Amino acid sequence: MSSIKDNLDKINKQIIETAKSCGRRPEKIRLIAVSKRKNLEAIMEGIKAGAKHFGENYIQEAIDKIDKIGKNSACWHFIGHLQSNKVKFAVKYFDYIHTVDTIKLAREIDKQARKINKIQKILVQVNIGEEDTKSGTSIEDTIQLITQISTYTNMAVKGLMCIPPYFSDPDQARIYFQQLVRIKEKILNQKFETVSMEHLSMGMSNDFKVAIEEGSTMIRIGTSIFGSRD
Numbered sequence: 001m002s003s004i005k006d007n008l009d010k011i012n013k014q015i016i017e018t019a020k021s022c023g024r025r026p027e028k029i030r031l032i033a034v035s036k037r038k039n040l041e042a043i044m045e046g047i048k049a050g051a052k053h054f055g056e057n058y059i060q061e062a063i064d065k066i067d068k069i070g071k072n073s074a075c076w077h078f079i080g081h082l083q084s085n086k087v088k089f090a091v092k093y094f095d096y097i098h099t100v101d102t103i104k105l106a107r108e109i110d111k112q113a114r115k116i117n118k119i120q121k122i123l124v125q126v127n128i129g130e131e132d133t134k135s136g137t138s139i140e141d142t143i144q145l146i147t148q149i150s151t152y153t154n155m156a157v158k159g160l161m162c163i164p165p166y167f168s169d170p171d172q173a174r175i176y177f178q179q180l181v182r183i184k185e186k187i188l189n190q191k192f193e194t195v196s197m198e199h200l201s202m203g204m205s206n207d208f209k210v211a212i213e214e215g216s217t218m219i220r221i222g223t224s225i226f227g228s229r230d
């Protein structure tokens with residue numbers, strides 16, 4: 001079995017190779033190690049091997065781990081579905097929230113962030129495959145949601161996130177990544193003063209190379225770093 005360090009080294013190499021092959025700068029691509037359902041030791045091993053960004057999906061599980069590891073030991077990304085009653089904790093513990101998809105959720109994040117005098121960095125999750133089973137704002141509603149958020153004082157939109165439908169052939173995800181780039185460009189055209197589109201959070205273990213070719217700046221990798229989740 002390969003170690004977490006071996007896996008991280010391998011993925012970092014693949015990031016560099018893929019970026020170079022399409023004329024991008026590798027340092028523009030952040031590797032987020034998705035540690036959901038993995039224990040403290042796994043995260044510590046990742047940090048020791050140089051991982052700086054971690055993604056978590058479940059608030060209570062994440063709090064337990066972040067309290068022990070230390071908030072400042074890494075950059076923490078919330079990538080799971082966020083319920084309104086957990087927002088307070090997400091805002092307290094996470095540097096980025098990738099999964100903002102409704103005005104109600106955005107308003108609660110703004111409110112909780114104001115209470116602790118924080119400007120919460122967020123990404124808007126787009127349901128790019130328009131799948132009933134997935135979270136995310138519809139493509140059609142994305143601009144409207146961002147227009148609303150742009151008026152909030154304690155949130156900063158930093159980009160978009162998507163989870164395309166799963167294909168065993170990752171090349172089939174390409175059109176979805178391209179679609180997210182088009183939405184990003186549409187938003188840039190609106191010239192919101194307070195909205196940045198510096199990040200596209202797209203690409204997972206199976207399809208991250210294609211996502212990098214299409215402009216991803218944050219790839220979220222679980223299985224290929226930590227092994228399968230049981």
Ligand SMILES: *Cc1c(COP(=O)(O)O)cnc(C)c1O
Pocket residue numbers: 034036057079080163204205206220221222223224
């Ligand atoms: C679990 C998860 C990942 C990581 O998926 P892998 O296929 O294990 O790399 C990425 N993004 C989100 C939103 C996830 O929930």
